[in-house]
Amino acid sequence: MAELAVHGGSPVRTGPYPSWPIGGAEERAQLERVLTSRRWFAGLQADDPDAAGTLFGRRFADLHGAGHGLPVANGSVAIEIALRALGIEPGDEVIVPCYTFISTATSVLIVGAIPVFADIDPGSYCLDPADAARRITPRTRAIVPVHLGGHMADMPALLNIARRRGLHVLEDCAQAIDATLSGQKAGTWGDVGTFSFQSNKTMTSGEGGLIMTDSPGLAERITALRAFGRFNTGDAARSSALECRQLSSNYRLSEFQSAVLLGQLDAFPAQDARRQANAARLTGHVNRLPGLRHVRTLGADMKHGYYYYLVRYDPQHFRQVSPDRLCQILSAEGVPFVPGDRRPVYRHLVFQPDNVRSHLQPEAFARYKDRFANDPPQCPAAEAACDCTIMLRHQVLLAAPTDIDDIGEALSKVATHVEEILEEKQ
Numbered sequence: 001m002a003e004l005a006v007h008g009g010s011p012v013r014t015g016p017y018p019s020w021p022i023g024g025a026e027e028r029a030q031l032e033r034v035l036t037s038r039r040w041f042a043g044l045q046a047d048d049p050d051a052a053g054t055l056f057g058r059r060f061a062d063l064h065g066a067g068h069g070l071p072v073a074n075g076s077v078a079i080e081i082a083l084r085a086l087g088i089e090p091g092d093e094v095i096v097p098c099y100t101f102i103s104t105a106t107s108v109l110i111v112g113a114i115p116v117f118a119d120i121d122p123g124s125y126c127l128d129p130a131d132a133a134r135r136i137t138p139r140t141r142a143i144v145p146v147h148l149g150g151h152m153a154d155m156p157a158l159l160n161i162a163r164r165r166g167l168h169v170l171e172d173c174a175q176a177i178d179a180t181l182s183g184q185k186a187g188t189w190g191d192v193g194t195f196s197f198q199s200n201k202t203m204t205s206g207e208g209g210l211i212m213t214d215s216p217g218l219a220e221r222i223t224a225l226r227a228f229g230r231f232n233t234g235d236a237a238r239s240s241a242l243e244c245r246q247l248s249s250n251y252r253l254s255e256f257q258s259a260v261l262l263g264q265l266d267a268f269p270a271q272d273a274r275r276q277a278n279a280a281r282l283t284g285h286v287n288r289l290p291g292l293r294h295v296r297t298l299g300a301d302m303k304h305g306y307y308y309y310l311v312r313y314d315p316q317h318f319r320q321v322s323p324d325r326l327c328q329i330l331s332a333e334g335v336p337f338v339p340g341d342r343r344p345v346y347r348h349l350v351f352q353p354d355n356v357r358s359h360l361q362p363e364a365f366a367r368y369k370d371r372f373a374n375d376p377p378q379c380p381a382a383e384a385a386c387d388c389t390i391m392l393r394h395q396v397l398l399a400a401p402t403d404i405d406d407i408g409e410a411l412s413k414v415a416t417h418v419e420e421i422l423e424e425k426q
Contacts, residue, residue, distance in 0.1 A: 075196025150305025285408025
């Protein structure tokens, strides 16, 4: 093949890949309906029967086969509210994966509980059930698996552990809209599932989130906690049947965001079908190249959510090049790869003991600090993944099939020129 573009050769392609977010007729129609209705508020508990948010929550829950879908302000507060609804209290321990976005763990701290970081399965990059089980203590109250990039975690194994130990399971589905494992959708395996509609997600309103559950009792608590702790008293004779019983804030989603999400929901099936087809096409290219593999558990009966298309490369084959430099080389060829997470969650400064002191009770803080000092998180699978993972964002998979072939050609070109990468390092 010709010389690498980063060294002066011609790139594989010069045209752009699809941008995101995409809004069109579906979103415009729903926004117009809310705008002209002059009904811009979903109600005191954000659950008025005719509200756009209520309709979206019901349709989103139906998509996943769940009983209740409760929209909230964003995906991070969705986790926080869900933890509170499950009864997680200050000083409790909650097991989280160490390879994910930080809010999976910061939400635990915000409710006063202690995040306990567990390693990932190198095949899926999701929470390793065996390592999660190893970290359970008498103070553990919940496990929070993350369906990373749209890949479902090993929910049968994690549920088995949780049931044996009497633990709650909160699924972080921020990256896994409509993902499925063994015929069951993300967010329906555990006690609750949380979703995000932040601008990068495969369904978006710029910001926004949702909590899903089959439990009427949990749904009632979540509904109250997203709106100042207002519980329905059931007393129809009172002028107001709502009473603030539990400290909380306002986490309601606006009707305009809900309108956008209703439009996104209409557009989602066609977009998802294209992502699925193009991901399969790209995997065919990746599997033919030495030193590369698509991060996906083989043999799993799973529909991937494809928020990210993750590729792991063999550092030895690629001459120990960093993910950052490999992405620069591929970007020069016209393919927009970006590095995966470059450090496990626990290496972010926010989790250093001095930075969490004010969020934990003294006894809980002492345990947290002691653990960091004497038994720091050791997650070798995650540490290794940070040094050899690159990824494509989901909108790239909305391109034409020939554009996907260009990605395969660019990867093949780089794989063929690994010696030039070695020369760079000398």
